[in-house]
Amino acid sequence: MNEAAKISCRGLRKSFGSLTVLDGLDLDVLGGETLVILGRSGSGKSVLIKHLNVLLRPDAGSVMFEGRDVTALREHQLVDVRLKVAMPFQAGALFDSLTIEENIAFPMNQHKVGTVAERRDRVTELLETVGLAGTHKRMPSELSGGMRKRAALARSLAVKPEVMLYDEPTTGLDPVTGHQINELIRSLQEQFGLTSIVVTHDLAGATFVADRMAFLYHGVIRKIGSVSEMCAESDPAVHEFFSLGNFRQP
Numbered sequence: 001m002n003e004a005a006k007i008s009c010r011g012l013r014k015s016f017g018s019l020t021v022l023d024g025l026d027l028d029v030l031g032g033e034t035l036v037i038l039g040r041s042g043s044g045k046s047v048l049i050k051h052l053n054v055l056l057r058p059d060a061g062s063v064m065f066e067g068r069d070v071t072a073l074r075e076h077q078l079v080d081v082r083l084k085v086a087m088p089f090q091a092g093a094l095f096d097s098l099t100i101e102e103n104i105a106f107p108m109n110q111h112k113v114g115t116v117a118e119r120r121d122r123v124t125e126l127l128e129t130v131g132l133a134g135t136h137k138r139m140p141s142e143l144s145g146g147m148r149k150r151a152a153l154a155r156s157l158a159v160k161p162e163v164m165l166y167d168e169p170t171t172g173l174d175p176v177t178g179h180q181i182n183e184l185i186r187s188l189q190e191q192f193g194l195t196s197i198v199v200t201h202d203l204a205g206a207t208f209v210a211d212r213m214a215f216l217y218h219g220v221i222r223k224i225g226s227v228s229e230m231c232a233e234s235d236p237a238v239h240e241f242f243s244l245g246n247f248r249q250p
């Protein structure tokens, strides 16, 4: 295994009935990098990242988090892993009946992090970090889509995760708001040294956030590398995707 890897997948296999989605996939996500996962619709990107925080379990193969195989852990042993590997935009990210402040404090209350006063200060600090200062008492329904994404990010950050899994973070947002979210993803990585995995169809955004890109094709990572390496690749499967995509080469 790669010593610098924060998360490693080896021989990952996952099928649903007769449909093979992951077919012996190997992947190393390096500590502190932002890795963008690209691939056609239905290629298995969401299925892959759900294996990284064990929302799904593989039929075969392993997912190592900091060198430890997490695929065989029981639910109660996964609490630790799930605190470290956050998925901020998983469906139902915010509770509609709670204020923004209560939403962000929720995981800290659940895991009894710090005193009540410390949690209050932390909520204020997190709202500032994501550019939502002063929205404590607002309800999620009173925020725009972009603001709700920021609030969901703040809530994930509350328990100090080390890895962020973003599944289509900018889908449904206008280009300006989408770019602001991409800037936030980048700045959180730099500020907190987060390891980030981003699944997206927003190719300009992918180029902006990515340290490396991985192309998922027929159940395996067909190619992984820098944006320019991906764009220069001659393998027809990779070339087709990257030549049709609107990649802004660095």
Ligand SMILES: Nc1ncnc2c1ncn2[C@@H]1O[C@H](COP(=O)(O)OP(=O)(O)OP(=O)(O)O)[C@@H](O)[C@H]1O
Residues within 6 Å of the ligand: 016, 019, 021, 039, 040, 041, 042, 043, 044, 045, 046, 047, 048
């Ligand atoms: N829980 C499930 N049960 C059965 N089939 C599933 C399940 N989850 C995913 N699949 C199937 O696995 C394949 C890969 O799905 P996945 O959602 O990972 O694609 P994706 O690459 O994320 O696509 P998109 O870019 O459209 O989001 C699809 O054919 C999907 O129908």
Ligand SMILES: [Mg+2]
Residues within 6 Å of the ligand: 045, 046, 047, 167
């Ligand atoms: Mg998906």
